Amino acid sequence: MVLLFFILLLIGGIAAGFIGSLVGLGGAIVLVPLLSLGLGVPLYYATGSALIATIATSSGAASAYVRDRITNVKIGMSLEIATTLGAIGGSLLAAYIYKIGALSIIFVVFGIVLLSSVYQSFKKRKLELPKRMPPDRTTKFFQLKGSYYDEYLKRRVNYHGIRWMQSEAIMLAAGIISGLLGVGSGVLKVLSMDQAMNLPQKVSTTTSNFMIGVTAAVGTAIYWKLGYIQPFIAGTAAVGVLIGAYIGSKKLNSMRNVGIRTLFIVVLVVLGVEMILRGIL
Amino acid sequence: MTDLEYIIGNTLRIGVVVSIIVILIGLALLLLVPGASRYSLSVIASPTSSLNSSVIGFGSMQNGLESLDGVYYIMLGLAILIATPVARVLLSVFWFFQKRNSVYTVITAIVLINMLVAIFIIPHFM
Numbered sequence: 001m002v003l004l005f006f007i008l009l010l011i012g013g014i015a016a017g018f019i020g021s022l023v024g025l026g027g028a029i030v031l032v033p034l035l036s037l038g039l040g041v042p043l044y045y046a047t048g049s050a051l052i053a054t055i056a057t058s059s060g061a062a063s064a065y066v067r068d069r070i071t072n073v074k075i076g077m078s079l080e081i082a083t084t085l086g087a088i089g090g091s092l093l094a095a096y097i098y099k100i101g102a103l104s105i106i107f108v109v110f111g112i113v114l115l116s117s118v119y120q121s122f123k124k125r126k127l128e129l130p131k132r133m134p135p136d137r138t139t140k141f142f143q144l145k146g147s148y149y150d151e152y153l154k155r156r157v158n159y160h161g162i163r164w165m166q167s168e169a170i171m172l173a174a175g176i177i178s179g180l181l182g183v184g185s186g187v188l189k190v191l192s193m194d195q196a197m198n199l200p201q202k203v204s205t206t207t208s209n210f211m212i213g214v215t216a217a218v219g220t221a222i223y224w225k226l227g228y229i230q231p232f233i234a235g236t237a238a239v240g241v242l243i244g245a246y247i248g249s250k251k252l253n254s255m256r257n258v259g260i261r262t263l264f265i266v267v268l269v270v271l272g273v274e275m276i277l278r279g280i281l
Numbered sequence: 282m283t284d285l286e287y288i289i290g291n292t293l294r295i296g297v298v299v300s301i302i303v304i305l306i307g308l309a310l311l312l313l314v315p316g317a318s319r320y321s322l323s324v325i326a327s328p329t330s331s332l333n334s335s336v337i338g339f340g341s342m343q344n345g346l347e348s349l350d351g352v353y354y355i356m357l358g359l360a361i362l363i364a365t366p367v368a369r370v371l372l373s374v375f376w377f378f379q380k381r382n383s384v385y386t387v388i389t390a391i392v393l394i395n396m397l398v399a400i401f402i403i404p405h406f407m
Contacts, residue, residue, distance in 0.1 A: 002312075002326040005326055005328070040328045042328070042329060042396060045333070048333075050336075052359060052362065055363060055365070056297070056362060058366065059296055059365050059366065060297050064290075066290040066293065067286065069286055071286075073285055073289060077385065077389055078391050079389055080370075081388060081391050081395070084399065085395055088395060088399050091403065092403070092406075118293040142384065143384070159395075199304055213366040214366045214396065216372065217367060218395065218396055218400070219399070220400075221400040221403065222404050222407055223403070224335075224404070225404040225407060227333040227334050227336065228333070229332065229333060229334035229359065230330055231331045231332070231334075231337070231352050231356050231359070232311070232325050234379070235307060235358065235359060235361060238362060239306060262319075266376075
C-alpha cells in the first residue's frame with residue numbers, strides 16, 4: 001500500500017515536472033488535482049506539495065536553461081521585484097479573504113482571466129517568433145536585450161523586451177495569486193512575458209521557469225509553519241518532479257516555439273476550467 | 282568563465298543534486314531501517330497523515346539526523362531545496378555589485394530583502 005502510494009506520487013511528480021519545465025510553470029496544475037482527487041490527499045497537503053514541486057521544477061529546469069543561455073536572467077530578476085512583493089501581499093491577504101469567504105470568487109475570476117487570455121495566445125499560434133517591435137525606454141534602462149541559440153531553427157535568435165511596466169504589473173498580479181491560491185503564478189508569468197514583453201516563446205517559458213522558484217520560496221515559510229508540508233508526500237513528489245524537469249529541459253530547445261505555445265494554450269484552458277470548478281464546488 | 286549564467290546555473294545544480302540526495306537518503310531510511318523513525322511508516326506515508334512541517338521542529342533536527350530518522354532527512358532535503366533560490370539571488374547581488382551594474386544591484390537586493398522578509402519575518406505574524 002505504501003509502495004503503491006509512493007510510486008503514484010513519483011509518477012505524478014515526473015508528469016508535473018515534465019510539463020512544468022516545457023511550459024514554464026510549477027506543475028500544480030497536474031499535482032493538485034492528482035493528489036487531492038486521485039490519491040485522497042487533503043487540499044492543504046496537495047497545495048504544500050505543489051509549492052515544493054514548483055521550487056523543484058524551477059531549480060531543476062532552470063539549471064539547464066540558464067546554462068544553455070535560453071533564460072534571460074536580467075529580465076527574470078527585474079520582474080521578480082513584483083512577484084515577490086505580490087506573493088507577500090497575497091499571503092498576508094489570504095487569511096482575510098478566507099475569513100470573508102471571498103476565496104471562491106477569486107478562483108472563479110482567475111479562471112475567467114485565464115480563459116479570456118486564450119484568444120490572445122491563439123492569435124499568435126502560427127508565429128514561430130514574435131513580430132519585432134521597436135524598443136522603448138525601459139528596454140534600454142533595464143537592459144532587456146538578449147539572444148539565444150535555437151536548436152530547432154538552427155540559428156541564433158536576437159530579441160528585446162518592451163513594456164516593462166506593464167509586464168511588471170501583471171507580475172504583481174501573478175505574485176498575489178501565488179500567495180493567495182498557492183497555484184497559477186507560472187501561467188501569468190508566461191503570459192506577461194509573451195503578451196506584454198513580446199519575447200520568443202522559449203525565452204518566456206524558461207525565464208518563467210527561472211522565476212517561479214523565487215515566488216514559491218516566498219510562500220513556503222508560511223506553508224511550512226502552517227503545517228502544509230508533509231515530508232513523505234512533498235519529498236517523494238519533489239524527487240519525481242526533479243526527474244521530470246530534467247527530461248523536459250533536455251527536450252525544450254529542440255521543439256518548435258509553435259509546439260510549446262500549443263501546449264501552453266491547452267494548459268491555459270485546463271487550468272482556467274480547474275480554477276472555476278474549484279471556485280464553484 | 283565566471284559570468285552570471287555560469288554561477289547561477291551551477292548554484293541551482295548543486296542545490297538540486299544535494300537536496301535530491303538527502304531526500305532519497307531519507308526515503309531509503311524510512312523503508313529500509315524501520316524503527317529508526319519515531320513515527321511509524323503507516324503514519325508517515327498516509328495521505329491524511331497527522332505528521333507535517335508544523336509538528337516537526339528544526340530544534341530536534343540534529344537529534345533526528347543522528348538517530349537516522351528518515352523524516353528529518355527528508356525535511357532537511359526540502360529545506361535545502363527552498364534555500365536554493367535564495368542562494369542564487371544572494372550571489373546575483375554580489376555579482377552585479379562587483380560589475381558595478383547599479384540598476385541590477387538595487388533590483389536583486391530588493392528581491393533578496395523581499396525573500397528574507399517573507400521567510401523569516403512574515404511567518405511570525407501568522
